[in-house]
Amino acid sequence: MNWLKPSWQAVLALLLCLVALALGAMSKPEAAALADPAASFDYPYFGIKTPMIVLGMLAGLISMLRISELAEAVVLFVGAHLVAWMLISGITGFEGTALAPYFLLLAAAWLLAWRCVAVLSGLRPMEKGVRMALRLIIPAIFGAWILIIWEAVTRGAGIPFILLPPPSAIGARIASSLPVLGADVRQTIFKAVIFGYVVGSGAGFLVAIAADRVPFLRRGLLPIGNMVSALPIIGVAPIMVMWFGFDWPSKAAVVIIMTFFPMLVNTVAGLAASGHMERDLMRTYASGYWPTLLKLRLPAAAPFIFNALKINSTLALIGAIVAEFFGTPVVGMGFRISTEVGRMNIDMVWAEIAVAALAGSVFYGVVALVERAVTFWHPSVRGG
Amino acid sequence: MTGTSPAVVSASKLGLTFQTNDGPVQALSNVDLTIGKGEFVSFIGPSGCGKTTLLRVIADLEKPTSGTISVNGMTPEQAREKRAYGYVFQAAALFPWRTIERNVALPLEIIGLSRVEQAERIRRTMELVNLSGFEKKYPWQLSGGMQQRASIARALAFDADLLLMDEPFGALDEIVRDHLNEQLLELWARTNKTICFVTHSIPEAVYLSTRIVVMSPRPGRVSDVIESTLPKERPLDIRETPEFLAIAARVRDGLRAGHSYDD
Numbered sequence: 080m081n082w083l084k085p086s087w088q089a090v091l092a093l094l095l096c097l098v099a100l101a102l103g104a105m106s107k108p109e110a111a112a113l114a115d116p117a118a119s120f121d122y123p124y125f126g127i128k129t130p131m132i133v134l135g136m137l138a139g140l141i142s143m144l145r146i147s148e149l150a151e152a153v154v155l156f157v158g159a160h161l162v163a164w165m166l167i168s169g170i171t172g173f174e175g176t177a178l179a180p181y182f183l184l185l186a187a188a189w190l191l192a193w194r195c196v197a198v199l200s201g202l203r204p205m206e207k208g209v210r211m212a213l214r215l216i217i218p219a220i221f222g223a224w225i226l227i228i229w230e231a232v233t234r235g236a237g238i239p240f241i242l243l244p245p246p247s248a249i250g251a252r253i254a255s256s257l258p259v260l261g262a263d264v265r266q267t268i269f270k271a272v273i274f275g276y277v278v279g280s281g282a283g284f285l286v287a288i289a290a291d292r293v294p295f296l297r298r299g300l301l302p303i304g305n306m307v308s309a310l311p312i313i314g315v316a317p318i319m320v321m322w323f324g325f326d327w328p329s330k331a332a333v334v335i336i337m338t339f340f341p342m343l344v345n346t347v348a349g350l351a352a353s354g355h356m357e358r359d360l361m362r363t364y365a366s367g368y369w370p371t372l373l374k375l376r377l378p379a380a381a382p383f384i385f386n387a388l389k390i391n392s393t394l395a396l397i398g399a400i401v402a403e404f405f406g407t408p409v410v411g412m413g414f415r416i417s418t419e420v421g422r423m424n425i426d427m428v429w430a431e432i433a434v435a436a437l438a439g440s441v442f443y444g445v446v447a448l449v450e451r452a453v454t455f456w457h458p459s460v461r462g463g
Numbered sequence: 464m465t466g467t468s469p470a471v472v473s474a475s476k477l478g479l480t481f482q483t484n485d486g487p488v489q490a491l492s493n494v495d496l497t498i499g500k501g502e503f504v505s506f507i508g509p510s511g512c513g514k515t516t517l518l519r520v521i522a523d524l525e526k527p528t529s530g531t532i533s534v535n536g537m538t539p540e541q542a543r544e545k546r547a548y549g550y551v552f553q554a555a556a557l558f559p560w561r562t563i564e565r566n567v568a569l570p571l572e573i574i575g576l577s578r579v580e581q582a583e584r585i586r587r588t589m590e591l592v593n594l595s596g597f598e599k600k601y602p603w604q605l606s607g608g609m610q611q612r613a614s615i616a617r618a619l620a621f622d623a624d625l626l627l628m629d630e631p632f633g634a635l636d637e638i639v640r641d642h643l644n645e646q647l648l649e650l651w652a653r654t655n656k657t658i659c660f661v662t663h664s665i666p667e668a669v670y671l672s673t674r675i676v677v678m679s680p681r682p683g684r685v686s687d688v689i690e691s692t693l694p695k696e697r698p699l700d701i702r703e704t705p706e707f708l709a710i711a712a713r714v715r716d717g718l719r720a721g722h723s724y725d726d
Binding site: 354378 | 522523524543544545546548549550552553554556558559560569570572573574601603621
């Protein structure tokens with residue numbers, strides 16, 4: 080057995096393929112055609128059912144041979160994605176008719192992809208470029224399979240469009256409504272979120288320094304700041320709309336309220352983070368309040384401040400979108416979500432959600448990159 | 464003792480009582496001490512004997528509750544404001560976001576020296592502690608011994624005549640410690656600074672000092688002051704000479720005497 084290295088994913092995938100083969104019909108039209116051979120041959124996977132299953136089994140078998148890990152990963156990748164592609168494209172026109180073998184084959188393909196990711200994760204390449212590529216490929220395969228399973232299950236089982244549209248429909252919707260989405264992003268993110276984030280985080284930072292400098296502020300302001308952060312956004316948003324009007328300033332105000340407190344608390348904690356010895360050191364230099372703040376306490380507080388910036392990057396987006404539910408001009412991501420849901424255009428809602436998720440990730444990623452550059456010295460960044 | 468040279472540190476009837484949750488703790492009691500210019504004085508004693516507290520009082524990091532103390536003829540606070548001393552802590556306490564060079568420059572920036580002057584002082588002190596070539600490294604890229612040398616460079620950078628060192632080599636291994644002790648003596652001979660050095664190692668105290676102040680705990684007080692008869696020139700193997708061993712024995716006796724009522 081020297082030429083064989085079994086993996087449980089591949090073995091299970093093989094078994095699932097065999098069961099699928101044994102169960103026969105992949106879809107209801109095929110079952111009907113088998114029951115009555117005189118009927119039409121117009122059913123899914125006519126002629127490609129067996130090649131598809133054999134392809135899956137072949138990929139599983141080859142992957143278990145003693146071949147190089149890279150070759151194994153390539154075989155698995157090609158096999159899993161070919162089978163998935165044939166499955167999804169074959170069901171077109173017959174949505175909702177899939178039988179058990181369809182889902183068994185989907186599971187088998189998913190197991191092959193799982194094995195592929197497992198093999199790739201085990202690779203320890205020397206070159207920096209390859210390592211970098213692997214760092215991108217592994218999560219990409221992972222994410223792709225969430226979409227593949229989503230697509231295959233919604234279409235195979237015929238899940239109602241209103242409950243969960245397949246990702247391909249959401250993608251088509253995004254592609255066809257780019258101008259609308261663009262206008263919404265401009266209104267919600269480039270106006271309300273960015274402005275509110277900068278002002279809210281900035282105010283939290285400045286108030287934290289003021290509270291640090293002036294003891295009575297620390298005693299008086301921190302509890303009030305705490306209370307403000309406990310205000311329910313659902314309750315505050317309509318009031319902000321009354322105060323600042325329907326356009327983006329009221330949304331920015333909600334974002335300011337939401338981002339202020341995390342920054343205040345984190346900065347106050349960060350300013351207390353420098354060690355006794357370091358502070359004594361500054362004292363031996365007869366260093367005043369501001370030099371000590373700038374040269375010791377703020378750099379030491381940087382990891383805390385960036386934590387707040389990262390938390391705020393997602394809070395700001397949530398705040399601005401939710402605030403738009405309470406009155407807005409006829410543009411904006413929250414407005415679009417609330418109206419399109421009422422018009423049963425669920426794919427548009429999902430399109431906005433996808434855009435919001437993408438924007439949120441980019442926002443967070445940018446803050447995290449700046450953090451890495453600024454706090455390069457921190458053990459969590461330099462690694463040890 | 465030091466003849467005509469003026470006292471750098473002079474304390475009389477110095478006492479310090481900390482108010483803690485368990486009631487007052489007398490950290491220092493009735494300490495009389497005069498340190499002359501150019502001396503190398505070690506403070507030795509078991510933990511809790513107030514040796515670090517005494518150093519911190521000299522540095523104005525703690526305020527005495529009784530008695531008087533003067534540093535360079537001023538109160539410790541005035542001396543601190545005038546940057547009369549450099550202080551080396553138990554750990555290097557380098558700022559990880561600054562290179563070694565910028566760490567050494569830290570006090571110079573606070574004093575407000577020009578960039579040119581800073582560069583010159585950095586170069587000189589880095590040479591003094593044998594760290595030339597490591598200017599652009601970050602502290603976490605250096606070994607513990609090198610970090611501690613960098614912190615000594617930082618304390619030397621602004622040319623104070625008094626160097627206060629609080630167990631600076633306590634966390635380092637024996638070999639590195641010997642090496643740094645040698646370098647410290649060499650540096651002391653070259654710069655003619657006054658050094659106050661807290662340690663709990665008898666050989667280290669005897670090897671380095673011109674005078675050894677033995678302290679005992681509860682309350683912290685000076686129990687013996689030993690003048691060293693060793694020559695100023697001290698190779699490492701001086702530690703095997705009978706003279707050295709005799710002084711070490713006296714220090715040990717002093718430490719034991721302080722302990723005796725305790726057990």
